[in-house]
Amino acid sequence: MSDVIDRPAAKAQFKVVGTRPVRPDGADKVTGKAAYGADLMLPGMLTGKIKRSPHAHARIIAIDTKKARALAGVKAVITAADFPDLASEEMAGGESAANVRDIALNCMARNAALYEGHAVAAVAATSASIADEALALIEVTYEVLPHVIDVEAAMAPGAPLLHADIFTKGVEPAPTTPSNIAHRHDLTRGDVNAGFAEADAIAEGRYTTAAVHQGYIEPHACVATFGADGQCQVWSASQGHFAVRTLCAKILGLDTSDIRVTPAEIGGGFGGKTTVYLEPLALALSRQCGAPVRMVMARDEVFRATGPTSGAVIEVKLGARRDGTITAGQIVLKYQAGAFPGSPVHPGVMTALACYDIPNFTITGYDVVTNSPKVTAYRAPGAPISAFGVESAVDDLALKLGMDPIALREKNAVRDGMKAAYGPTFRNIGYVETLEAIRDHPHYQAPLGPNQGRGVAVGFWFNIGGDSTAAVQITDDGAAVVATGNPDIGGSRASMAMMAAEVLGLPIEKVRPIVADTASIGYSMLTGGSRTTFATGMAVTQAAQQIVTDLKRRAAQIWEVAVDQVEWLDGAAVCRDPAKGELTLAALAAKSGETGGPIGAQVSLNAQGAGPGFGAHICDVEVDPETGGVTILRYTAAQDVGRAIHPAYVEGQVQGGVAQGIGWALNEEYIFDTDGKMENAGFLDYRVPVASDLPMIDTILVEVANPRHPFGAKGVGEVPIVPPLGAVANAVRAAIGVRMTDLPLSPPKIRAAIDGR
Amino acid sequence: MSDVDYLAPTSADAAAKALAAGGAAARALAGGTDLLVQLKSGRLKGGLIVDLKHIPGAIGVREEDGAFVIGAATPGATIGEHAGLVRAWPGVVEATHLIGSTQVQGRASMAGNLCNASPAADSVPALIAARATCVIVGPSGRRTVAAEDIPVSPGRTSLKPGEFVLEIRLPARAARSADAYLRSIPRTEMDIAVVGAAVNLTLDSGGTIIEARVALGAVGPTVLIADDAAAAIIGSRLDAAALERLDAAARGACRPISDKRGTAEFRTKIAGVLARRAAAIAYGRARAKGEN
Numbered sequence A: 001m002s003d004v005i006d007r008p009a010a011k012a013q014f015k016v017v018g019t020r021p022v023r024p025d026g027a028d029k030v031t032g033k034a035a036y037g038a039d040l041m042l043p044g045m046l047t048g049k050i051k052r053s054p055h056a057h058a059r060i061i062a063i064d065t066k067k068a069r070a071l072a073g074v075k076a077v078i079t080a081a082d083f084p085d086l087a088s089e090e091m092a093g094g095e096s097a098a099n100v101r102d103i104a105l106n107c108m109a110r111n112a113a114l115y116e117g118h119a120v121a122a123v124a125a126t127s128a129s130i131a132d133e134a135l136a137l138i139e140v141t142y143e144v145l146p147h148v149i150d151v152e153a154a155m156a157p158g159a160p161l162l163h164a165d166i167f168t169k170g171v172e173p174a175p176t177t178p179s180n181i182a183h184r185h186d187l188t189r190g191d192v193n194a195g196f197a198e199a200d201a202i203a204e205g206r207y208t209t210a211a212v213h214q215g216y217i218e219p220h221a222c223v224a225t226f227g228a229d230g231q232c233q234v235w236s237a238s239q240g241h242f243a244v245r246t247l248c249a250k251i252l253g254l255d256t257s258d259i260r261v262t263p264a265e266i267g268g269g270f271g272g273k274t275t276v277y278l279e280p281l282a283l284a285l286s287r288q289c290g291a292p293v294r295m296v297m298a299r300d301e302v303f304r305a306t307g308p309t310s311g312a313v314i315e316v317k318l319g320a321r322r323d324g325t326i327t328a329g330q331i332v333l334k335y336q337a338g339a340f341p342g343s344p345v346h347p348g349v350m351t352a353l354a355c356y357d358i359p360n361f362t363i364t365g366y367d368v369v370t371n372s373p374k375v376t377a378y379r380a381p382g383a384p385i386s387a388f389g390v391e392s393a394v395d396d397l398a399l400k401l402g403m404d405p406i407a408l409r410e411k412n413a414v415r416d417g418m419k420a421a422y423g424p425t426f427r428n429i430g431y432v433e434t435l436e437a438i439r440d441h442p443h444y445q446a447p448l449g450p451n452q453g454r455g456v457a458v459g460f461w462f463n464i465g466g467d468s469t470a471a472v473q474i475t476d477d478g479a480a481v482v483a484t485g486n487p488d489i490g491g492s493r494a495s496m497a498m499m500a501a502e503v504l505g506l507p508i509e510k511v512r513p514i515v516a517d518t519a520s521i522g523y524s525m526l527t528g529g530s531r532t533t534f535a536t537g538m539a540v541t542q543a544a545q546q547i548v549t550d551l552k553r554r555a556a557q558i559w560e561v562a563v564d565q566v567e568w569l570d571g572a573a574v575c576r577d578p579a580k581g582e583l584t585l586a587a588l589a590a591k592s593g594e595t596g597g598p599i600g601a602q603v604s605l606n607a608q609g610a611g612p613g614f615g616a617h618i619c620d621v622e623v624d625p626e627t628g629g630v631t632i633l634r635y636t637a638a639q640d641v642g643r644a645i646h647p648a649y650v651e652g653q654v655q656g657g658v659a660q661g662i663g664w665a666l667n668e669e670y671i672f673d674t675d676g677k678m679e680n681a682g683f684l685d686y687r688v689p690v691a692s693d694l695p696m697i698d699t700i701l702v703e704v705a706n707p708r709h710p711f712g713a714k715g716v717g718e719v720p721i722v723p724p725l726g727a728v729a730n731a732v733r734a735a736i737g738v739r740m741t742d743l744p745l746s747p748p749k750i751r752a753a754i755d756g757r
Numbered sequence B: 001m002s003d004v005d006y007l008a009p010t011s012a013d014a015a016a017k018a019l020a021a022g023g024a025a026a027r028a029l030a031g032g033t034d035l036l037v038q039l040k041s042g043r044l045k046g047g048l049i050v051d052l053k054h055i056p057g058a059i060g061v062r063e064e065d066g067a068f069v070i071g072a073a074t075p076g077a078t079i080g081e082h083a084g085l086v087r088a089w090p091g092v093v094e095a096t097h098l099i100g101s102t103q104v105q106g107r108a109s110m111a112g113n114l115c116n117a118s119p120a121a122d123s124v125p126a127l128i129a130a131r132a133t134c135v136i137v138g139p140s141g142r143r144t145v146a147a148e149d150i151p152v153s154p155g156r157t158s159l160k161p162g163e164f165v166l167e168i169r170l171p172a173r174a175a176r177s178a179d180a181y182l183r184s185i186p187r188t189e190m191d192i193a194v195v196g197a198a199v200n201l202t203l204d205s206g207g208t209i210i211e212a213r214v215a216l217g218a219v220g221p222t223v224l225i226a227d228d229a230a231a232a233i234i235g236s237r238l239d240a241a242a243l244e245r246l247d248a249a250a251r252g253a254c255r256p257i258s259d260k261r262g263t264a265e266f267r268t269k270i271a272g273v274l275a276r277r278a279a280a281i282a283y284g285r286a287r288a289k290g291e292n
């Protein structure tokens, strides 16, 4: 079941926006025709493969590639020596800054292997089995070093150091000795001690989460070819081909203009495809041998060397008055960054209390390097982790106060005009409306049976705007083609086409959207931060509006009337003078040669005014007290989505986020052995939920329009993964009467908790 | 995947000869759902693959005087289509059906499950509880052994070079007999048993258990036969006290390891739970047969 709760300011004004047409990329996907990253074949193409460190931490003493080079069929062998040794350089990314030097060193280790699976060399050969043989012939001499993966162990004095040049940033005075703590972030308001002194009840907890992977089904894959004149092409599945272009240029020391990147269809990213792993290697291999090189990761490489997001420790203390007013909050977040700085602890800090209006708080976050794969963005990076701690503590607070958990959240909810914990003032937010939506939903009152429990949790995500380009072209038969620079990871092609169709007055089938390559469309920031429907949608809308203006001018010219005599209605120019009749888009397209040439417009913009998103979820579970197994019985997610351009795909985003959040809560985790090697690098023992693990996830789309977007859209893809960790844990607490603080809530932990009751 | 040679002999003797000639690098192939995965992952290196599926009788189920003969390469899906087998051995069939997904069921065989020699194999506790036997063909002829005598340790069997399982036999049933199998996995599907428990029992006309066999998976290096657990319920009508005794005896039989899939302590507790629950299901089935 799904509901759409709309604000009175009608949607009837729209003909296409808000409807549910079939997605334009759907038929190719379900018939197997869609071309993903691994599907391109070029003449003479070679297979590239990577040699990876078997050690979690080791100095690389020497790499001998002679035997591998001598093997028949081997055409290229590369190591870090084939790449420039870059200086440290921060560059703006999608949602977080990235250091180009770190990305380069993550693609190919130079002097040290910092995690098991870290690339140390690569080969290109005429077959996969020759490539495998060549990898075995590469001799790497390591000096194995002590490793550290646990975040608190990595912070402790005397821990094995990953980098000699990390001196904790954000601390005054700057430390003089290096450590694994790359960055400390502080956010404070008011006086916490005074706030706790006012409190009648205090809830406190220490919570942990395991590192989890984005779990996209398509492994990383690319084809690259390096031309004899230095012009290169890359085909790959990523969330941003412009970012791939920039990173490849920097990592290889090439001119950006010499690289053309074509986006392949993408089989899931969830933030994990916002950086590069294979593309620079494939280009370097191709440069060495002149032939195109294809590289495709195996699943275990995906787990060992890409993704994941941080494992973390979250300490939360909240105080409230008897009436439920939260007076103080104190939070400490410690996030694993993996081998290089850059965990999502900063957004974790900023979002931790974003749903709450609290006068006094301190939030401290630590970004900690560890001997595990460098973390990558994962859907609302950092927010689910801090929310897990906060939502668990808020639940305990409600229990202590004897208050309904939704009522407690309503009492302390942020509203329009309030200053967010992270700084700005909220405008046009729909948070209270989502709380009301779950409070009033039949689910919240439905009876529960024995061993069953219900949990509630909320979540927040910023959503962003940024640089986007869109081009709309009118075809000679009066249809439209919409090109953008944003890979479609969540149904955005459908939304782009719908917004253009709405403005042009065309039926949706007459608007065909594509994702254009880096040479065919203007720069666009990557698809991430829930920005595409908002920012790129704005560019599409403006381009379509420019075309309508131009079409009116053309019609006026044909009719020999003033432009203000022409209106654009349902895909046709209509003249105030009824004798003139109307000119359809097809008629105007047919005459475009006489009215100024081809019809089209391209808009590049920097979209401002992204509306933040809020979600409120209810989860019912049943716990088998003997096996410790948790069954998710029912799940309802309400979210402020601004305006659902394509409601079915918005619901899909909400359901997908919830499904991933449930996996994070119940079973997903990186398991390392005592040598720091991952023990479960496959979908058998890295347990994402299977279809039969989940009930239908009911959604409630709350539409509090964002006035800064032409149709009121807000980002929707990330918010829904924020509440589930807390919602599931709170439901389990209600079912078994024990607060579970360590994710995942796998059966052995639950059974042990029940036995200890 | 490294290079392999492939043979598809059309008689049991030719298969035995081929396997013997291939030596240590030769492998029998039934559904391939273990073998091909292991080859692809590099856990097994290339060699000779001898496909058993073209041997007459290798695929199919037939009834012989109340006993059932199951060809070694019969996929799970086919096993579930034999109504007589499903009626007589619901536990063996449900255990086999837990293997993998619909796609895997189209290929995976019980003999492959047994000869892969994983202590967590789902059909194996049920086969052992059922007193299944295997007809083995080898260079020096045929022999019949109990199912429990084939796996000897994780990944190793008692089969000699050139030997393979031709068929699995399930004995004829006494009236009021039934079996059941349960496993514990963190998800609902597509997972490896953290613990498995099979119970096979026979009732007298008054509902008293006169014969029972309990086998436990994933709590030892091979599937364990828990004789004490069977003894705990024989002579009872599976009242609460008998179930408690069964639970304790099943736990007492466990010799598990702790690994990424579960701690030894957890596995032991769950073995008791599942033995109890499987016994209750088997008992209910046996009683229902008595009423028909």
Ligand SMILES: Cc1cc2nc3c(=O)[nH]c(=O)nc-3n(C[C@H](O)[C@H](O)[C@H](O)COP(=O)(O)OP(=O)(O)OC[C@H]3O[C@@H](n4cnc5c(N)ncnc54)[C@H](O)[C@@H]3O)c2cc1C
Pocket (backbone or CB within 6 Å): B027, B028, B029, B030, B031, B032, B033, B034, B035, B036, B037, B052, B072, B073, B098, B099, B100, B101, B104, B107, B108, B109, B110, B111, B112, B113, B114, B115, B116, B120, B121, B122, B123, B159, B163, B164, B165, B166, B190, B191, B192, B193
């Ligand atoms: C996605 C997936 C899910 C799975 N889920 C489960 C599960 O839930 N439970 C479970 O128990 N298993 C599971 N498995 C493992 C596997 O499917 C089973 O073990 C299956 O029963 C193996 O049968 P097969 O016919 O495919 O064997 P094969 O792969 O053909 O053979 C397995 C081994 O036995 C040997 N062998 C095969 N037949 C004979 C014979 N007649 N005589 C002598 N040796 C023989 C082979 O040489 C090989 O060593 C899963 C596998 C996959 C790929």
